[in-house]
Amino acid sequence: MTSTRRTAAALAALGFSVLSAGVSAQTVDVQGAWARATVQGQKATGAFMTLTAQSAGRLVAVSSPVAGVAEVHEMKMNGDVMQMRALSNGLELPAGKAVELKPGGYHVMLMDLKLPLQKDTTVPLTLVFKDAKGVETKKELKVPVSQTAPAGAAAGGMHGDHGAKGHGTASAPKGSDSEQIAAVMKKQFDRPDAPLSVAPVTVLGNYAVAGWIQGGKGGRALMQKDTNGWFISVCAGDGLKDAKVLQTTGMPLDHAAKLAAAVNAAEAKLSKEQLALFASFEGMLKVGPAGHGAAGGHGASTGHGAHKH
Numbered sequence: 314m315t316s317t318r319r320t321a322a323a324l325a326a327l328g329f330s331v332l333s334a335g336v337s338a339q340t341v342d343v344q345g346a347w348a349r350a351t352v353q354g355q356k357a358t359g360a361f362m363t364l365t366a367q368s369a370g371r372l373v374a375v376s377s378p379v380a381g382v383a384e385v386h387e388m389k390m391n392g393d394v395m396q397m398r399a400l401s402n403g404l405e406l407p408a409g410k411a412v413e414l415k416p417g418g419y420h421v422m423l424m425d426l427k428l429p430l431q432k433d434t435t436v437p438l439t440l441v442f443k444d445a446k447g448v449e450t451k452k453e454l455k456v457p458v459s460q461t462a463p464a465g466a467a468a469g470g471m472h473g474d475h476g477a478k479g480h481g482t483a484s485a486p487k488g489s490d491s492e493q494i495a496a497v498m499k500k501q502f503d504r505p506d507a508p509l510s511v512a513p514v515t516v517l518g519n520y521a522v523a524g525w526i527q528g529g530k531g532g533r534a535l536m537q538k539d540t541n542g543w544f545i546s547v548c549a550g551d552g553l554k555d556a557k558v559l560q561t562t563g564m565p566l567d568h569a570a571k572l573a574a575a576v577n578a579a580e581a582k583l584s585k586e587q588l589a590l591f592a593s594f595e596g597m598l599k600v601g602p603a604g605h606g607a608a609g610g611h612g613a614s615t616g617h618g619a620h621k622h
Contacts, residue, residue: 340366340367341364341365341366341367341370341372341406341440341452342364342365342366342367343362343363343364343440343452343454344362344365345361345362345363345463346360346361346362346438346454346456346457347360347361347362347456347457347459347462347463348360348423348430348436348438348456348457348458348459349361349430349458349459349460350429350430350431350432350458350460351426351429351430352429352601352602353429354601354602355426355429355601356424356425356426356601357422357423357424357425357426358423358430359416359420359421359422359423360375360414360421360423360436360438361413361414361415361416361420361421361462362414362456363411363412363413363414364404364406364411364412364414365406365409365410365411365412366406366407366408366409366410366442367408367409368408368444368445369405369406369407369408369444369445370406370442370443370444370445371403371404371405371406371442371443372385372403372404372406372440372441372442373402373403373441373442373443373449374403374440374441375421375438375439375440375441376438376439376441377423377436377437377438377439378427378437379423379426379427379428379430379436379437380423380424380425380426380427381424381425381426381427382422382423382424382425383421383422383423383424383438384400384421384422385399385400385403385404385414385419385420385421385422386399386400386419386420386422387400387404387418387419388417388418388419388420399422400419403443404419406442415462416462421438423436430458431458432458432459432460433458433459434457434458435455435456435457435458436456437453437454437455438453438454438455438456439451439452439453439454440452440454486500486542486543490514490516490521490538490543491514491516491521493542493543494511494514494516494521494523494536494543495511495512495514497536497542497543497544497545498511498523498525498534498545499511501545502525502527507527507528508527509525509526509527510525510526510527511523511524512524513579513580514536515572515575515576515579517568517571517572517575518568519537519539520535520536520537520538520568520572521535521536521537521538521543522534522535522536522553522554522572522576523536524580524583524587524591526590530590530593531587531590531591531593531594532548532549532550532591532593533548533549533550533551533553533554533576533594534546534547534548534553535547535548535549535553535559535562537602539602541602544600544601544602545600545601546562546599546600546601547562547597547598547599547600548594548598548600549594549596549597549598550591550592550593550594550595550596551591551592552597553576554573554576554577554580556569556570556572556573556574557569558597559572562599
């Protein structure tokens with residue numbers, strides 16, 4: 314063998330060994346992957362799975378052709394409220410330890426959806442892992458879409474369901490519009506250790522703005538009414554008493570102006586402390602008829618728990 318051939322052979326062997334080491338270091342087993350089905354108009358959902366890395370590493374990025382934005386998120390309790398945030402440094406994967414991505418905990422958030430995710434279809438999902446040496450590898454998945462967690466998959470809890478609760482699947486609350494709205498909100502968010510207070514509720518046609526306080530935090534919810542009853546459309550702070558902001562939700566300008574004026578009038582007699590709680594919700598979270606979390610626009614705000622401090 315000539316010197317040139319020996320060198321080429323050595324480089325090829327070295328390249329193969331480096332590649333093999335990188336792949337080996339990044340080997341991650343994926344089990345029970347699934348994505349939550351969506352409805353027409355819903356712009357976000359969650360994907361869930363269990364990851365087990367052979368050697369220590371991190372899940373540093375996710376992507377899918379069906380989503381404009383895909384991020385790894387964490388949901389956890391902070392005092393009396395549930396908060397959600399994107400993991401800017403990725404999700405840690407200890408060697409040999411199964412890490413569950415499930416509703417109510419770590420999960421993949423698919424936002425700015427380009428089309429509805431229909432039950433019994435699959436969604437392409439790319440996971441990017443990085444090992445302790447900084448070597449990145451990708452894993453391509455075809456994730457089944459389901460309305461509920463498949464048998465054996467991580468099921469999680471209520472706050473991470475990203476639309477799992479549905480809208481109109483049970484009998485609608487009875488009473489006045491204000492009473493129905495309070496009942497809808499409490500059904501989703503009220504807890505024995507953190508009761509939810511809903512007031513005032515300002516109703517104008519098929520739209521309403523409800524102030525809420527829970528565990529020393531607060532905000533406002535824009536409610537809408539369809540044939541199935543009232544549902545939470547948007548969660549926000551002071552923006553929901555501004556006509557221009559209300560118009561961005563799809564509300565006609567004249568209706569937005571009337572509702573904003575009615576909200577300001579209804580809140581005129583509230584204490585400064587209560588108004589400060591309503592204002593403490595930072596940003597805007599679109600929800601929709603599918604349930605809590607069915608939206609994009611995370612980062613600035615995510616659910617009942619994204620507040621200024």
